[in-house]
Amino acid sequence: MADLYEVQNLRLSLADMTAKPLLGAAPRIEILKGLTFTIPKGAAVGIVGGSGSGKSTLGRALVRLLEPSGGAIRFGGTDLTHLSDAALRPLRRRFQMIFQDPLSSLNPRHRVGTIIAEPLRLHGFDGIPARVARALDQVGLPQSFAARYPHELSGGQRQRVGIARAIALEPDFILADEIVSGLDVSSQAQVLNLLERLVKDLGLTLAFISHDLSVIRRLCQHTIVLYQGTIVENRPTPDLFCEPRADYTRELLSAIPLPDPNQPWG
Amino acid sequence: MTALVIRNLSVRLRKGPPLLRRVSLDLAPGEVRGLVGESGAGKSMIGKAVLGILPPSVEITGGEILLEGTDLLRLPPADRRRRIGASCALIPQDPLTALNPSHRIGPQITDRLVDILGWTRRNADARARELLAEVQIPDPDRVMRSYPHELSGGMRQRILIASAFAAEPRLIVADEPTTALDVTVQKQILKLIAGMQARHGTAILFVTHDLGVVSKVCQRLSVLYSGMVVEDARVADFFRAPRHPYSAALLAATPKYTDPTAGLNPVPDAVIEAVRAEVAAFDREVAHG
Numbered sequence: 001m002a003d004l005y006e007v008q009n010l011r012l013s014l015a016d017m018t019a020k021p022l023l024g025a026a027p028r029i030e031i032l033k034g035l036t037f038t039i040p041k042g043a044a045v046g047i048v049g050g051s052g053s054g055k056s057t058l059g060r061a062l063v064r065l066l067e068p069s070g071g072a073i074r075f076g077g078t079d080l081t082h083l084s085d086a087a088l089r090p091l092r093r094r095f096q097m098i099f100q101d102p103l104s105s106l107n108p109r110h111r112v113g114t115i116i117a118e119p120l121r122l123h124g125f126d127g128i129p130a131r132v133a134r135a136l137d138q139v140g141l142p143q144s145f146a147a148r149y150p151h152e153l154s155g156g157q158r159q160r161v162g163i164a165r166a167i168a169l170e171p172d173f174i175l176a177d178e179i180v181s182g183l184d185v186s187s188q189a190q191v192l193n194l195l196e197r198l199v200k201d202l203g204l205t206l207a208f209i210s211h212d213l214s215v216i217r218r219l220c221q222h223t224i225v226l227y228q229g230t231i232v233e234n235r236p237t238p239d240l241f242c243e244p245r246a247d248y249t250r251e252l253l254s255a256i257p258l259p260d261p262n263q264p265w266g
Numbered sequence: 267m268t269a270l271v272i273r274n275l276s277v278r279l280r281k282g283p284p285l286l287r288r289v290s291l292d293l294a295p296g297e298v299r300g301l302v303g304e305s306g307a308g309k310s311m312i313g314k315a316v317l318g319i320l321p322p323s324v325e326i327t328g329g330e331i332l333l334e335g336t337d338l339l340r341l342p343p344a345d346r347r348r349r350i351g352a353s354c355a356l357i358p359q360d361p362l363t364a365l366n367p368s369h370r371i372g373p374q375i376t377d378r379l380v381d382i383l384g385w386t387r388r389n390a391d392a393r394a395r396e397l398l399a400e401v402q403i404p405d406p407d408r409v410m411r412s413y414p415h416e417l418s419g420g421m422r423q424r425i426l427i428a429s430a431f432a433a434e435p436r437l438i439v440a441d442e443p444t445t446a447l448d449v450t451v452q453k454q455i456l457k458l459i460a461g462m463q464a465r466h467g468t469a470i471l472f473v474t475h476d477l478g479v480v481s482k483v484c485q486r487l488s489v490l491y492s493g494m495v496v497e498d499a500r501v502a503d504f505f506r507a508p509r510h511p512y513s514a515a516l517l518a519a520t521p522k523y524t525d526p527t528a529g530l531n532p533v534p535d536a537v538i539e540a541v542r543a544e545v546a547a548f549d550r551e552v553a554h555g
Contacts, residue, residue, distance in 0.1 A: 259522065
């Protein structure tokens with residue numbers, strides 16, 4: 001299977017504003033310290049790590065919301081690493097993002113229909129109303145929801161709108177950054193089952209960022225474990241869970257509280 | 267004596283729908299009870315009612331909250347506040363918003379001891395240092411002089427735990443205390459709370475939506491749906507065989523990394539309809555006296 005993403009020795013540093021002197025530049029903190037991996041076309045890849053491990057920064061670099069300071073990101077053969085905003089714009093339709101907090105990533109003044117239609121319009125699609133209707137249908141929301149505002153929806157429904165907005169553009173790749181961490185277990189299950197089905201039906205490639213290994217086990221074929229900006233493990237998910245190699249992976253696994261009072265949790 | 271007894275507690279939005287429907291539960295001294303349910307089920311509302319910090323938009327319409335035998339709801343407001351202040355504490359969900367960003371840590375722990383409980387500043391400072399050491403904070407003196415933004419999320423949550431235990435409360439309400447933390451830090455914090463709880467013999471109402479967490483720190487649990495307790499069980503019994511179909515479905519929705527085929531099953535519509543019918547039947551019964 002061809003690789004959709006090829007990432008080589010990816011480095012990314014950000015300015016540390018807490019240590020900025022009054023005059024002069026802030027010192028740089030290296031967040032990603034040389035990551036190399038590929039994402040095969042059609043795969044669902046889990047990216048896991050503790051807070052501060054760089055998993056969201058990695059996601060943002062993949063969809064070029066952040067510009068790498070070193071290394072290379074190739075997407076379907078195109079080198080994205082230092083492309084200008086103008087050169088990225090036509091490509092953006094092909095890699096979409098679903099955000100963690102749907103309430104802050106959906107415009108509160110727009111109705112759901114407008115929210116889904118806006119990117120379609122920007123990318124010059126035709127037949128927009130039909131596309132909006134189909135996207136709502138694909139995420140299992142009734143057509144009447146097009147007229148609702150985000151605050152009228154439950155957390156799970158809002159997250160479906162986020163998914164609808166992303167898939168309406170018929171992208172090749174979707175980045176989902178902690179998209180279920182704010183949801184109850186039941187809505188979490190619904191949203192994940194939906195995403196699993198859409199990835200299969202639409203032939204999408206998915207990068208799924210989460211701190212929850214249970215969710216990744218269910219959804220992803222490959223798992224990348226990040227620790228302090230480096231990859232400590234990158235393997236097929238079943239192998240990683242059965243025989244974790246890195247100490248940090250073992251620590252992560254043993255910290256998960258299973259719903260079972262007999263689990264040893266020393 | 268039982269640390270806390272709640273009998274038929276009803277809370278509603280002023281001139282609006284009920285939020286808690288005759289909730290009853292009890293808590294032995296030194297016991298940890300989990301309050302679980304989906305968001306909006308009323309689990310935090312119970313904790314807020316006990317601590318007397320319900321928002322002004324809601325009112326208590328009936329029931330009793332007995333704290334070591336005294337019905338808090340029958341005390342005059344000033345006595346009630348004093349009573350709660352002296353024997354209860356809260357461990358909040360978000361350690362960043364619970365700490366004042368413009369004050370140093372030290373006074374944020376000690377002010378309550380000095381202003382409300384009448385301790386001397388010297389005793390309060392010594393107590394704060396002792397507790398920070400107990401929650402395994404290295405260099406307590408430095409931390410007491412720090413501002414919240416200088417500390418990590420895990421450190422801040424430790425400080426709030428130390429602060430909750432400072433006045434040796436009989437009852438602590440822990441409102442999703444680890445939801446904002448990642449799993450490895452969550453484990454440290456849960457072990458810390460369990461250790462402190464055992465040493466100090468404190469009863470805890472532990473609000474969470476994570477049944478995995480309940481199975482690690484609680485002895486009993488109440489499962490809530492729409493402000494109604496649908497199941498009250500011992501943890502060991504619950505995880506072997508939940509009795510109510512809704513709580514069984516909630517357990518089936520909880521993911522397990524050890525078994526990729528289990529978990530992540532949404533609560534079936536039929537179960538939701540059945541539990542909603544139960545709630546409706548309850549409301550009809552209340553309406554007809």
